[in-house]
Amino acid sequence: MSPRAIDRETPDRLYTVTHGRVLGDEDPFDLVSLIVAEREPTPGMQSEHARILQMCHAPTALVEVSAELELPVSVVKVLLLDLLDIGGITVRHPLPGVTHTDGPTGLQIADHDVLKQVLLGLQRL
């Protein structure tokens, strides 16, 4: 199975990919944030950045980018922050307030409209 490839990576490679940078407290991404490329790769660009731009011609979820690049989610987030900084991508975040926790049960509950759309989509499967 393909993800085993990551296991065989040395930490050095992950260090190189991110140039040792770490994801700080700033983490604007969700696993299902949809990434959209806004420009073409440029010559000399780091290969991972270039691959992300190619891959995200159509909206692509962060986890799909991670699976395709065979890099851990947190490493991909660092790469995406780079691209965000140079305007290379835009991000379609999950709907804010898709869930809230102030119901009588105290549970994290999605909005009615969202649930209705999900139900209709599932019924069409």
Added chain:
Amino acid sequence: MAFNDSDPDDAAGDDPGTGLPGEPGSRARTPLRKSASHGLKIVVVGGFGVGKTTMVGSVSEIRPLSTEEVMTEAGRGIDDHLIASDKSTTTVAFDFGRITLDSKNVLYLFGAPGQERFWYLWDQLFAGSLGAVVLVDTRRLKDSWYAIDRLEHHKVPFVVAVNRFDGVSSQPALNRVREALAVADTIPVVDCDARRRESSKQVLISLVDYLTGLAGPVQPAAAAGLP
């Protein structure tokens, strides 16, 4: 091999049906529509080998993909510990599939390992998720206890789905599962055959029906944006 940190799931073992991930190289990505704008999450959680990947694969429009997250003992994504020593890091694999619901909404299904050590991943999966399916094997009910405890802690609504490998369904058995797992009467406990698309689809519909009930009646005041 029983278990290790990098192989927490049931992808390779007991998956005779659909959705077994292919070999590297067979990949052909299916892009989303340009109009796709809202990613949504549902998490399928359960013990080792219970069929999480099978369920994800049976309803997914893409072959289930697998990716990884790196956790350190401190729980950060990456930091100096990763570089300094691999002893303090754990790599956890998880699988996911995708269902395009309509032109804008895309539902991602995550198969999450249910063991305690993966709490950092759970935080990411549960944040903003619609809800969860706890997939259980009646022969190993206690594998589900920790998952249910964490879902309750995270305030994530869930349904319980009993994976019937033999296809035999029985209400008394479901009642026993409910009792053994000590889940509230209000929480649906359903049968399924995770290998079958229609069956897995019905589990997801039960979850969304349950969530809709929890959300309560549509309130005109809320709809109008009033406090």
